[in-house]
Amino acid sequence: MNETVLVTGGTGFVARWCIVSLLERGFNVRATLRYLEKAEAVRRSIAPVTGATDRLSFAKADLMRDDGWAEAMDGCTYVLHVASPLGTPKGSGRDAYVLPAREGTLRVLSAAVDAGVRRVVMTSAAAAARPPLASGLVSDETRWADPDDPQFDNYRVSKILAERAAWTFMEGKATEFATVLPGAVFGPVLSSENLGSVKIISDLVAGRPRFVPRLGFWVVDVRDLADLHVTAMTAPEAAGERFIAAGDFQWMEDIAATLRAGLGADGRKVPKRRLPTALVRLLAPLSPDLKPLAPLLGRKFALTSEKARRVLGFSPRPVSTTVLDCAHSLIDSARR
Template sequence: MTETVLVTGGTGFVAGWCIVNLLERGYTVRTTLRTLSREPAVRSAVASQTDAGTRLGFCAADLTSDDGWDAAMAGCNYVLHVASPLGTGAEKGRNSLTAPAHDGTLRVLRAATKAGVKRVVMTSAAATARPPLASGKVSDETVWADPDDPQFDAYRVSKIRAERAAWDFMATVDGPAELTTVLPGAVFGPILMRENLGSVDIIQRLLQGNPAAMPQLGFWIVDVRDLAELHVQAMTSPAAAGQRFIAAGDFLWMREIAATLRTDLGHRATKVPTRQLPNFAVKLLLPFMPRLKTLAPLIGRKFQLTSEKARRQLGFSPRPVAETIIDCANSLP
């Protein structure tokens, strides 16, 4: 009998590729949407990669409401909880995204445990395992980030608090359901839909010539296709139960991302910037750069991170980062 997997947030960048991966493996997939009017767009995006046949279904459920979650979970064997509110939240404060992420996660877990699912795999963020920047410690799965640390913006604060709430909730559950969390770095790769792009906005803006001169910012990068594969491995591997897994490949500075685009894309990359702003200039300009303001603590820093646990236990093998960057760029309009 075919097993059924619920993927939350079907319009999302990561969720879309999780749906594709699961369908290619023969699973029946159900996904949640805030409004079912988005169903045709999601079906079209998935169809660009694989034939879903009759194995893809939809249901209406929102992280901010209890409505719909019991029906969404009915008959599901597994859950990939990928949905989360996006945005920096800089204009509304560092805790502005916490409630929907925290409360939404608990809604999903309550419904999942009530329905008797085998395992929930939750998409967290590598930042939830990041120590204080000046500590010199390596980010790994034993580390729990402090949500009050000023290095974190509203999005990362919401991820820290939501993952912590998930583990605390599961510690109270007396039942068969298991939890695994996946902690990705900056997610790039080919898009399926032109919305909810998250980190991909960095590539899009570089192609448009923004910013004209780049700050010294860097990212631990993971390909969305490799991340989807890791979610499925985390869902099925007996060794993954009750574990956290960081998902990241190589670290690239923004100038290196730009250089990759210019080298491989030819005329499409004519607007990609070549200049880098010195750090002192970036700090002077921060009050006038709201997109960058929340990342100010990371200017000029390369913090250490390891995904060795995911590689060793789940066979995580990220593809070359240049392939990820170029495939991402080629998928953008």
């Protein structure tokens, strides 16, 4: 197979597993990095899973700069746009998240269209398809979240607006487009950097917080998510479609119970008691970490990944496997 796939943000948690999935299927992979000095670390991190990495190369490109993208796209048949900046050092407000995410996405898409790429698959977020929490509606691919809904923090607002801008930009373009909308992404880590939602598992194993808030997540395994990206990249029926990627819903206290039961002595610090929701609501306005979570306390909102299962054969593994594989990899990494 001589087709080359560009994966943006090669140091990321999801991006590394996308690289693994692509190499295992025989593709040539080019990953973008802001700093090429990190190339060897990325290569070393995936080698234990893939074996040979001779079909992996790197290109220097920054989501916030134009230069480098034409060269990165040269000769690529497909693009997996996985990267998304988490804000800028200069601000913590909404624009600090939204502007880099939206502008970076449009920069990647413009370069892909100019290069004649066959299809781009973009990583969005399940939150981008979430209706108002009190609406009783199910999150599915027909929904478009309201970025002004107070349930969303700045990061999720950036994902909503970046995906909207992407679909608008790609209208009428010869390059095909699809988006994948993951829930909370857990699973084994290949590196200790850019962990994203895996920090939830890392904190629980370390005994943080001491009491667990009544928060829940629709969980997806990073390996299943990476495979879904590759399927969405090649399946003819995926062009022009959105796909929610999620397995089962888990309360944080259920995840903690799974860790305690499955880790043995390594799970001794995992918290056992729930933090009263009334207390969390009282403290939330005073805490930058708790404030964005307040609207989701005690809520299990409805979501379906039926479309991804039906159209692309998405079959997520059990949440317990995902959570324990994630924790074991974090523990093993800390011991090395």
